[in-house]
Amino acid sequence: MDLTIASILALDGLTNGAIYALLAVATVLLFAVTRVIFIPQGEFVAFGALTLALLQLGKVPGTVWFLLILAGVAAAADVLHGVRHQHAASRIARTVLRTLAYPVAISLVAIWVAPMGLPLLAQAALTLALVTPFGALIYRLAYESLADASVLVLLIVSVGVHFALLGLGLFFFGAEGFRNPSFWDERFAVGPLTVTGQALIIFCASVALIVMLRLYFERTLVGKALLATAVNRLGARLMGISSVTAGRLSFTMAAFIGALSGLLIGPTTTVFYDSGFLIGLKGFVAAVFAGLSSYPLALVGAVGVGLLESFGSFWASAFKEVIVFVSILPVLLWRSLRDPHGEGH
Amino acid sequence: MASLRRWAFPAFALLMLVLPALPVPDFWITQSNYIGLYAMVSLGLVLLTGVSGLTSFGQAAFVGIGAYTAAFLVTKMGVSPWLTLPVGLLLAVAAALVVGVITLRMSGHYLPLATIAWALVLYYTMGNMDALGKYDGLLGIPTLKLAGIDLGTGRGLHPLIWSIALVAALAVTHLLDSRPGRAIRSLKSGSMMAEAMGISTFRYKLTVFVVAAILAAISGWLFAHFQRTVNPTPFSLAKGIEYLFMAVLGGVGHVWGAFLGSAVVRLTTDELQVLLPKLIGTSGNFEVIVFGIVLVVVLKYAPDGLWTFVGRWLPATRRVRDWEGAAPLPARDKPARGELLLDVQAVRKTFGGLVAVNDVSFQIRAGDIVGLIGPNGAGKSTTFNLVTGVLELSGGAVAFRGEPVAGLPSRAIARRGMSRTFQHVKMIPDMTVLENVALGGYLRTRAGTLRAMLRLDREEERRLFAEAERQLQRIGMAHQMDELAGNLALGPQRLMEIARALCTDPALLLLDEPAAGLRHREKQALGQVLRQLKDEGMSILLVEHDMEFVMGLTDRIVVMEFGTKLMEGTPAEVQASPAVRAAYLGTEH
Numbered sequence: 061m062d063l064t065i066a067s068i069l070a071l072d073g074l075t076n077g078a079i080y081a082l083l084a085v086a087t088v089l090l091f092a093v094t095r096v097i098f099i100p101q102g103e104f105v106a107f108g109a110l111t112l113a114l115l116q117l118g119k120v121p122g123t124v125w126f127l128l129i130l131a132g133v134a135a136a137a138d139v140l141h142g143v144r145h146q147h148a149a150s151r152i153a154r155t156v157l158r159t160l161a162y163p164v165a166i167s168l169v170a171i172w173v174a175p176m177g178l179p180l181l182a183q184a185a186l187t188l189a190l191v192t193p194f195g196a197l198i199y200r201l202a203y204e205s206l207a208d209a210s211v212l213v214l215l216i217v218s219v220g221v222h223f224a225l226l227g228l229g230l231f232f233f234g235a236e237g238f239r240n241p242s243f244w245d246e247r248f249a250v251g252p253l254t255v256t257g258q259a260l261i262i263f264c265a266s267v268a269l270i271v272m273l274r275l276y277f278e279r280t281l282v283g284k285a286l287l288a289t290a291v292n293r294l295g296a297r298l299m300g301i302s303s304v305t306a307g308r309l310s311f312t313m314a315a316f317i318g319a320l321s322g323l324l325i326g327p328t329t330t331v332f333y334d335s336g337f338l339i340g341l342k343g344f345v346a347a348v349f350a351g352l353s354s355y356p357l358a359l360v361g362a363v364g365v366g367l368l369e370s371f372g373s374f375w376a377s378a379f380k381e382v383i384v385f386v387s388i389l390p391v392l393l394w395r396s397l398r399d400p401h402g403e404g405h
Numbered sequence: 406m407a408s409l410r411r412w413a414f415p416a417f418a419l420l421m422l423v424l425p426a427l428p429v430p431d432f433w434i435t436q437s438n439y440i441g442l443y444a445m446v447s448l449g450l451v452l453l454t455g456v457s458g459l460t461s462f463g464q465a466a467f468v469g470i471g472a473y474t475a476a477f478l479v480t481k482m483g484v485s486p487w488l489t490l491p492v493g494l495l496l497a498v499a500a501a502l503v504v505g506v507i508t509l510r511m512s513g514h515y516l517p518l519a520t521i522a523w524a525l526v527l528y529y530t531m532g533n534m535d536a537l538g539k540y541d542g543l544l545g546i547p548t549l550k551l552a553g554i555d556l557g558t559g560r561g562l563h564p565l566i567w568s569i570a571l572v573a574a575l576a577v578t579h580l581l582d583s584r585p586g587r588a589i590r591s592l593k594s595g596s597m598m599a600e601a602m603g604i605s606t607f608r609y610k611l612t613v614f615v616v617a618a619i620l621a622a623i624s625g626w627l628f629a630h631f632q633r634t635v636n637p638t639p640f641s642l643a644k645g646i647e648y649l650f651m652a653v654l655g656g657v658g659h660v661w662g663a664f665l666g667s668a669v670v671r672l673t674t675d676e677l678q679v680l681l682p683k684l685i686g687t688s689g690n691f692e693v694i695v696f697g698i699v700l701v702v703v704l705k706y707a708p709d710g711l712w713t714f715v716g717r718w719l720p721a722t723r724r725v726r727d728w729e730g731a732a733p734l735p736a737r738d739k740p741a742r743g744e745l746l747l748d749v750q751a752v753r754k755t756f757g758g759l760v761a762v763n764d765v766s767f768q769i770r771a772g773d774i775v776g777l778i779g780p781n782g783a784g785k786s787t788t789f790n791l792v793t794g795v796l797e798l799s800g801g802a803v804a805f806r807g808e809p810v811a812g813l814p815s816r817a818i819a820r821r822g823m824s825r826t827f828q829h830v831k832m833i834p835d836m837t838v839l840e841n842v843a844l845g846g847y848l849r850t851r852a853g854t855l856r857a858m859l860r861l862d863r864e865e866e867r868r869l870f871a872e873a874e875r876q877l878q879r880i881g882m883a884h885q886m887d888e889l890a891g892n893l894a895l896g897p898q899r900l901m902e903i904a905r906a907l908c909t910d911p912a913l914l915l916l917d918e919p920a921a922g923l924r925h926r927e928k929q930a931l932g933q934v935l936r937q938l939k940d941e942g943m944s945i946l947l948v949e950h951d952m953e954f955v956m957g958l959t960d961r962i963v964v965m966e967f968g969t970k971l972m973e974g975t976p977a978e979v980q981a982s983p984a985v986r987a988a989y990l991g992t993e994h
Contacts, residue, residue, distance in 0.1 A: 097514060099521075202701050211514045212460055213708070216653060217701050219462065219646050226696030230689045341521065347520055378533040381525060388522040391516060393507045 061374070064152075064252040075097045075328070076342075077366025078266035079321050083343025084350065084358035085270060086121045086317040091352045092290035093310040097215045098204055100222040102340020104315050106229060107191050108322020109331040113238030115183040120174045123190045124167045130197040131163035137201070163193050180243065184356040186334025187387050195315025196224075203311075207303060222337070229333035237335075240326030262324045269317065270359070288312060340370070342384060349391050410719055414575075421567040424827045425560035434559050438631060438676075440668045441566040445573055445624040447652040447663035449617025452577060454649065455657030457613045458593035459513055462645045463504075466527040467618045469640025470497045471625025473531060476543040476635045479495060480535070485595050486549055490626045497622035498615055505614040509607055516614070522644040542636025549630045558631055566627055570664075572602040573620055573918040576858035578660050580616075583857030583866065584850050587840055589613055591833055597795065598831035602909065603819040603848035612854055621769030643693070650700050656712025663748075666714050670696075696796065698836040723887060724839065730869040731864075734849045736910050737822055739942075740771035746806060746913055746944055752802035754784075764801065769913065774935070774945045776955040776976075779965035780989055785948045788965070789917055792946075793825050794818040806912065820848055822912035826902040826919060830950075834891025838901055841890045842873040844910030880934045896927030900934060907938075914938070915946045920954045928954060952989075956980065963987070 083101055090098045107123055114121035135156045142152035173186065203223050206214060244257030257318050276283040288296040289306040297303055318340075324338065325331070342365050349361030365384060372383035421441075425434055446464050454460040474493035478484040484492075504523055508515040531810045532540045549556045549565070556562045588609050591599040619935045629635050638644075647670065655666020668694040677692035685691055703710060706874035716775040740746055747769040762784045769775050777785050792803055794815035803811045810818050824845070832841050846869045877883045880900050885893070890901060899919050906914055919935075920928050925964040928951075935958055938945065955962060956976045964971040964979060966988040972979065979985055 097518070176912065205705060210458070211512075211702075212454070212458060212517070213704055215514055215517055216454075216460065216649065217704055219649070220697045220700030220704070223643075223646065223693040223698065227689075227691050227697065231685060231691065231694070234687075237690065322991030338525075341525070344518070345522070348515075352514075371537055379529065381529045382533070385525045385529075387520040388519060389504070392511070392519055395515075398506060398511045 065374070067251075067253055069374055070367065071253060071255065071259065073367035073370035074264050074363060075366070076325075076369060077363040078262050079339070080343045080365050081359050081362035082266055082269060082317050082321045082324075082347050083340055084107050084346035084362045085273065085355055086314040087344055087347035088350060088352055088355060088358050089273075090310055090314050091347070093286055094199075094203065094207070094307045095211050095214060097211065098314060099215075099218040099344075100198075100225050100337075100340070101314060101318055101343060102336030102338065103222065103229060104191060104194065104274070104318020104336065105223040105322040105325060105339050106233075106331055106333055106336030107194065108187055108319035110229075110233045110238060110322075110333065111187045111281050111319075112183055112189055112240055112323055112326060114233070114333070115170075115178075115186065116180075116240065118175050118177055119132035120171050121187075121190070122234075122259060123187075124170050125296060126228060126232045127163050127190060127193060127197075128167050130194065130201065131160050135159045135367055136196055163197075166190055166193070180241065184243070184323050186262075188316060191319035191322070192312060192316040195311035195313070198315075199307050199311035204304060204307065207307065212332060217290075226334055226337070229336075233333045235333065237330040237332040238326075239330045240323075242327040243323075258327050262328075265320065265324055269320065270355075273355075282309070338381070345384065345388050345391070348388060351395055407874065410722060413719070421571065422564050424567075425563045431559055434563055436671060438559070438563055439671050441563075441570040442624045442628055442631070442663070443470070443648065443651055443667035443671060444570050444664045446621045446648045446658065447667050448573055448577055450569075450652035451622040451657055451660060452580075452589070452613050453505045453617045453657070453661045454652060455662070456581065457589055457610065459509075459610060459613065460517045460649065461520040461614070461617065462517055462642060462649060463527075464522035464617065464621045464648045465623035465640045465642070465645035466520075466524040467497045467501070468502060468625035468628060468644075469527055469531060469635075469637070471622030472629040472640065473537060473543070473625075474622075475626045475629040476546050477537065479546055479629075480543050486547065486630060490623070493622050494619055495628050497618045499881045501615045501618035502611070505611045509610045509614070518704050520645070521642060522643050524640075528637050528641045531640065535672065538636070540637060542634060544634045546629050546633045546635070548633065554607040556630075558633060562627070562631055566631070567945050569623060569627070573623075574660050574664070577616075579860050580854060580857050581660070583862055584847060584852045584869070585609065585612070585854045585857050587833075587836065587844050588847060590836060591844060593765065594831065594833055597815075598845075600814065600816045600946060601793065601795075601819055602823055602844050602905070603816045604844075605816060638904075647696065650696055654703055654710055655701060656692070656710030656716070658709060661715070662710050662712035666710065669711065690886070723838070724870075728867040728874070731867040731871040734846060734868050734910070737912065740806060740912055740944070742770075742942065744771045744806075746771050746773075747792070747946070748804040749788075749792060749801075750803070751801040752788065752798055752803060754787055754791055754796060755799045761968050762791060765963075765965065765968075765970045766801075767963045767970070767973060769944060769946055771912075771944050772942050773961065774939050774947065774959045776959035776962040777946060777948045777965065778950070778952065778955055778962055778979075779971070781950075782967075783965040784968040785965055786917060787968075789825075789915060789946075789948050793823060793915060812948055816872055817912050819909065822910070823915065824906040824909040824911035824913070825915040826906055828917040830895065830898045830902055832890045832898065832901065832905075833955075834889065836890055837887050838877065838890050838893065839870060839873050839886035842876055842886075842904045842908050843869050843902060845876070845905035846872055846911075849910060850944075873904075873908055876907045878902075879907060879937075880904050881930075894927075896930065899923065899927075899931065903934065911943075913944045913946065915948075917948050918950055919947070920949060920951045929945040932958065942980065 087098060090096050099351035111121040111123045136301055138155045138159055139152055140157060170186060172188055198221060202217055206217060234299055242258045243261050246257040248255045277287050285301045286306055289301055291305055293303055346358050346361030346365050368387055371385050373380040424437060432611055446468060450461050452462060471493040474496055475489040478489040478492060479486055503521050508519045531537050550557060556565060582697045588604045592606055592609060599606050645738025651666035652663055652669045652676050654669060674692055677695055681691040682688045745768060751764040751768050752762055752767050765788055779785050791798055794813050798811050802809060805821055805823055850865050850869050852865050856862050874883060874886060880902055880903055882897060919931055959976060962976055962979045964985050970981055971984055
């Protein structure tokens with residue numbers, strides 16, 4: 061290996077690492093606020109990439125029907141809850157309306173504009189608008205009533221959600237894989253390296269999102285409320301911060317981050333309905349590196365995973381997944397030596 | 406009704422063993438074989454998830470180790486199939502030890518996360534190794550032959566699979582009702598109490614993970630000879646999650662839940678694989694949708710799984726009182742009255758800049774009852790935790806019976822004869838009072854996991870239960886010994902904790918706010934018990950809030966305020982001290 065190849069591999073690793081960083085940040089955020097170890101984070105990535113791909117073909121993406129069904133189930137749960145607690149019909153209707161309004165509206169928009177062949181950026185925005193509401197809906201249906209369950213139970217629920225989303229992904233998107241067009245086709249020669257516009261977009265988007273998250277947590281009241289819930293749920297609740305709202309909000313953010321990652325990764329690789337899982341898990345390795353608690357360490361971990369993957373695929377391409385996932389063992393060893401009394405929940 | 410429970414297992418075992426001889430279609434024999442194989446793996450997960458509060462998504466990978474070891478050694482090296490089993494088990498145990506040692510010292514969710522990675526690693530390794538046939542796997546594995554008879558892949562193999570599965574179920578049932586079993590059942594409720602009883606929680610977590618891996622590897626070995634071919638797919642992460650699904654669906658806290666869950670999943674998967682693609686119109690693994698949703702629904706609405714609906718019809722077992730006349734457990738040499746028992750020298754604890762305990766010293770002599778009192782936040786409980794090894798000292802020294810104990814883990818201090826109760830009662834709610842108290846006798850008994858599984862521990866168990874009952878009698882609770890501890894009121898729960906501490910045969914008893922939250926009557930009963938222990942010559946350190954309670958009981962009192970020792974003296978001296986009054990009530994200006 062010479063320096064050229066090394067720098068190409070490094071660039072490749074950094075590009076992927078930037079995407080893993082986004083996913084790792086989402087994982088850490090969800091764990092901190094809700095104690096949910098969210099295995100299906102990668103599913104949002106696949107949903108994002110595939111939704112854009114189908115919009116590109118001028119078709120109404122399966123995401124729309126999926127979203128409508130989820131919203132319908134959530135609305136049914138609202139009705140059931142209302143009837144059981146003997147709420148007035150008008151109050152039930154208001155709740156149902158609140159649950160259904162956005163998903164139905166955005167679905168109608170999607171059905172209307174899908175055949176128009178909008179510009180790529182508009183379709184990307186529509187994709188984000190379609191996938192983001194999945195977060196809160198999944199939280200509502202799978203996790204909300206279990207908010208006080210143990211981390212272990214929540215983790216097993218996550219695995220169930222992953223299975224369900226995987227199967228439904230196959231149903232709504234089919235088994236076909238798609239590769240999206242680049243957002244920016246420009247190429248820049250930097251010495252021996254060729255930097256693609258897409259890679260630049262990935263870097264910029266990742267950095268921008270992480271900076272925005274930081275500002276959000278430090279400067280806004282809602283962000284501070286989320287942070288408070290992460291530090292102490294009961295304390296936050298006593299201060300009037302609803303842990304339900306915090307949960308829905310953090311899941312919404314995670315879905316948005318996942319969908320964005322899907323848009324970013326779509327042009328660099330072919331995405332199938334089940335591709336998200338592995339991509340998400342690599343973000344996960346980075347999050348574990350950060351002990352599921354530190355954003356900066358998650359970033360470092362993500363870059364590490366990206367580099368390990370790109371160099372691993374150069375040396376032993378068949379074993380690149382093995383190399384990436386085996387690296388979690390020394391990471392865990394390091395963590396257990398660093399903090400031997402890390403007895404959490 | 407009781408006979409139902411006694412006969413259910415032999416009848417079921419007999420049925421499964423003679424099933425192949427009955428005119429049952431081959432299809433059902435095959436299904437039954439699969440159910441037996443799956444149940445072994447799920448059984449490990451019951452032990453791991455339901456009983457110990459850990460979990461693994463990587464059990465399929467251990468199945469894979471067993472299966473691939475058998476396949477590789479038989480087809481490529483010509484080793485006898487009966488020799489490949491121990492090799493496979495050895496590899497599985499080694500892998501479980503590596504993953505377990507690394508993760509089990511940290512909080513509970515790191516093990517499942519590590520097993521996800523481990524399952525992926527093994528899957529991709531199996532799928533990319535030339536020697537293992539890559540994704541095509543290894544073909545042409547011979548069938549098992551026993552005493553010259555070819556067991557084949559159907560009716561012949563069925564008795565072997567089911568004997569192993571049933572023996573495993575029996576062994577796990579035995580294990581759960583034993584000394585190591587009670588230690589394992591304590592893992593779910595945090596490590597503090599178990600460690601104070603002398604149990605190494607890390608060791609038992611590791612044991613459980615290894616046992617689960619062994620069960621999975623045996624299943625894999627049988628699987629290889631049953632299918633006669635192996636490839637990576639049945640050992641993937643998805644399959645590992647499916648095993649967990651079986652355990653959760655069946656009833657993750659019950660041995661037979663593993664069997665029920667495996668049966669339901671196996672039988673419905675086939676139906677779903679035919680039905681769903683028809684319904685949907687394209688082929689694909691749509692059954693995972695049903696699995697996923699059912700898993701979430703079960704955890705939400707029936708966390709005990711389907712077995713509860715079966716178990717409800719079975720009569721509850723009551724422990725047969727068979728320990729009359731059992732030899733007493735070994736007792737330690739008790740200190741002579743007046744001997745220096747506990748010597749606390751300038752202990753100090755800082756949390757960051759906060760000095761919680763500031764150079765506190767006091768001594769306890771054998772036969773003394775010493776009270777440690779002070780207003781809220783005075784550092785009493787912190788001092789207590791420093792003495793018992795729950796917290797690490799920032800400075801100072803603690804000697805117990807002349808031996809320095811600072812820096813030792815709490816289970817090592819327990820071994821030296823210091824036993825404690827907890828400010829917030831710590832117990833295992835789904836064990837009986839007697840079993841909870843027997844946990845205190847852990848250090849006085851020896852039976853290990855294997856002995857318990859083989860039921861070679863009965864003599865010792867009788868001695869242990871006799872001791873536990875004796876301690877319950879001592880505090881006047883013998884009539885409640887068969888009740889579930891979780892059903893007791895707070896007063897009896899605290900008394901039970903004292904009985905558990907007494908069961909360790911302590912030289913010094915430490916009680917952390919035993920009267921907190923008790924009603925007047927319960928306080929009186931507690932006072933009665935402590936007075937009686939005092940008359941028997943027990944040495945006690947009592948952390949307490951309730952002045953009246955302490956005054957009537959103790960020989961000497963240490964008063965703390967703001968982490969510092971304010972004074973030490975007899976109850977009368979303490980009562981007369983203006984400084985103590987000021988600490989509790991404030992000063993006049």
